[in-house]
Amino acid sequence: MSQAADGSRDLTLTGVTKEYADFTAVKSLDLTVPQGEFFALLGPSGCGKTTTLRMVAGLDTPTTGSITLGDLDITYAKPYQRPVNTVFQNYALFPHLTIFENVAFGLRRKGVKNVAQPVEAMLELVELTSQARKKPTQLSGGQQQRVALARALINQPEVLLLDEPLGALDLKLRRAMQTELKRIQSEVGLTFVHVTHDQEEAMGMADTIAVMNAGVIEQMGSPVELYDNPRTAFVANFLGRSSLMAATVKEVTSEYVKANMHGTVVSIPIERAHVREGSAWVGIRPEKVLIAAAGTPIDAPGNHIEGGIVTDVNYVGVSTEYLVRMPWGQEIGAFAQNTGHQDILPVGSQVDLSWRPEFAFLLDSDEDPNAGKEEQA
């Protein structure tokens, strides 16, 4: 990478593979995390994200490949020899040391003489000043999480690794801690690498997300990019929900790819079409699908499909989630915002569906349309 030459401290993984006796956890991974970014590794359990994190931390070494921080090769450096710190999944706070000593641990190892001042400042940042003399077991889960964060941050690492740091907290606390983490990251400006299986957590916090599955990165990009323009069925299904419908490419223009979907010709913007010929999957997010009783005009120009029958209605307050059986037998999701100008359609209603062409995406027919559905958190 040329950035390394101009002194930047990007974290770069090149061709990293981790093999165990009976399986390969990470397969030839290439990844660059720009300095100062909040980066999320998102994937189901067993996808290799934690192994990747442990290799960056130095707790595991790659079978092949290299890991560099700027121009510093840290592939085989011991954990204590690299400017990387970790917030462990279950925090791994030292039970025999006070909160103060837990936070001071890294500084003391580095031979810092006066630890009191930085430790107190750090405890203030995470709002735990009053707990300094307590032992970890006397703290609540949220407090322990903040101690783990403080203990890592105080060393001013170049990269902070977070291994499912919010997994042990209940939902409400988790959302609060997300905001907190994001605030701290923008305050201290470190590179954060956050491993999680919770897509909302990743989307809410990260600048860039890499979706991992079975040891490889399926797709990497900003949350909006990943959600709107998934390249694989796994990403389409794991990140939010998608309906994938079989189709055949008919025509490719400079702006659109047109495909025949069970007799209806639908258009997909060229930058979202990842196939140019042959059979393919047309993908659409349920909240992008408009639904109306058969024959009622839908006030949006777009791909229009008739002959659906409502098979399930799930009223969730802000919206109503429909499941519609299409003439070719497939069930497609459609979420209608409860804006008040449409009555709820009962099960059995004849309906038409429609969506704007720019919201659809087109995937290779080799993709497994169910990939990522079961793993979804």
Add this chain to the structure above:
Amino acid sequence: MSDVVAPRRRGPSVAAWLLLPGAIWLALFFVVPFYSLVATSLFDPNGSVLSGYEVTWHFANFSDALRDHWRPLVRSLVYAGIATSFCLVLGYLLAYAIAFKAGRWKTLLLVMVIAPFFTSFLVRTLSWKLILADNGWVVDALQAVHVLGPEDRLLATPVAVIAGLTYNFLPFMVLPLYASLEKIDLRLIEAAQDLHANPFVAFFKVTWPLSLPGVAAGTMLTFIPAAGDYINAQLLGSPNERMIGNIIQNLFTTTGDYAAAGALSVILMALILVLIMTWVRKAGAEDLV
């Protein structure tokens, strides 16, 4: 680029160094001695400390030892078996009470279970001489309610020896039982009662099966030392209650008949191993090892 050195793996070498002293100690003073014991059991029975011994593959030592000493051998297994059964009943009651009924007194009661160990085994066993003495209150009370006749005694009877064995090895039963009872999720027992099992059914269908690992460990930890013990038989019994330990001890130290003593030790060990194997397999406590 800094120098990249592939790391040395923390491999068997560290483990080997850690194991080495312990392994050597056990090899020299446990494995080799056992081999030596087997060799001793095959000595020419005519050897003596003065003339020296010779391994003559004299298998007749075994049959001779069995012929001469089968009574104490069987007695040892029977006494140990009875004491173990008593330990199981009493130990289960105590362990159950501590695990489920003691509330905040749990720790205190557990300390009380191990408290007997704080005083020397022999000194405590001697106290039983006092408790069971012919003119002691236990005998007096039993005579008063005519359980014992006016001339009957407890000391120097099998009752005293078995009571002593039960007493001495009871904590070895209580501790593993407690450990496995304590792990039982109380909600399982409640669930059983919720499913219309009365407390007795709930106990035999839920609690007891879940405590089996503790039962297996406890019975082994009680039976093995009890079968090899001779202190209780010596201090609380008469020559009629002598156990195999008394015989082995005497043959080694008094008679100097090493061949017979060795043979008896090997027989005892073999019997115990067979019993453990069958028992462990039956109780499903393989993971004890």
Add this chain to the structure above:
Amino acid sequence: MNPVSRVGRWIGDHLVLAGGLLVLVYLLVPNAIVVLMSFNDNSEARNVYAFQSFTLDNWLNPCKPSGLCSALGTSIQISLLATVVATIIGTMVAFALVRHRFTGRKAANVLIFLPMAAPEIVLGSSLLSLFVAVGLGGRLGFWTIFVAHVMFCLSFVVVTVKARLGGLSENLEQAAMDLYANEAQTFWKITFPLVFPGILGAALLSFSLSFDDFIITNLNAGQTVTFPMFVWGSAQRGVPMQVNVVGTLMFVIALAIVIVGEVQSRRRQNTLA
């Protein structure tokens, strides 16, 4: 609730607890007798093991019976030495078994278990066979007892430390390494302090096992006399009441150690709670 289960509940709550307490009484009566007998004046009837009259004499002159205090001294020396050696090498074995994967690990576990499964009489006679076979038959004494005691304490140390170490998450050590502690610092700052209670427990257990052992010791002692051997020897002629003084003292000291340890660990958990 039907009557059967109500009766069952009552039995469960009261009879079980009462029964358990009775069993405890059975376990503890001899200790009480030992304390009582330490105040017994039996100068009149030496061979009768019964309470005669109260005296403080035994406590004031604990070393009066010849040989008692030297036997006690021998026992303490052997037990201390055996405890130190068994605790160190046993802890090393426990670390190897828990923290390292190597071929033969399973076999090593079984080897550790076997001395605990063998009756003492077998262990003792095996060692005696060996000592005789290598020509040490005439030189049994302090060192042969020491060797035997380390051998049987070793397994108990390994099992005790292993249990403590097994409950210690490797995460903590990894966290320490992540926070710039090298291998040695990680061991001394994290691993050792956290395993220490287990090691201390193992040492106390070793000491009491070693101090109390009679069967193995008796076979390998030669002319050396330990405290249990003194008791055994005097049991034939009439036990001096000072033996009960030693028993009571041991009981009190051990109880004090346990109580202090328990209070300490509670305080540690509740600091400024």
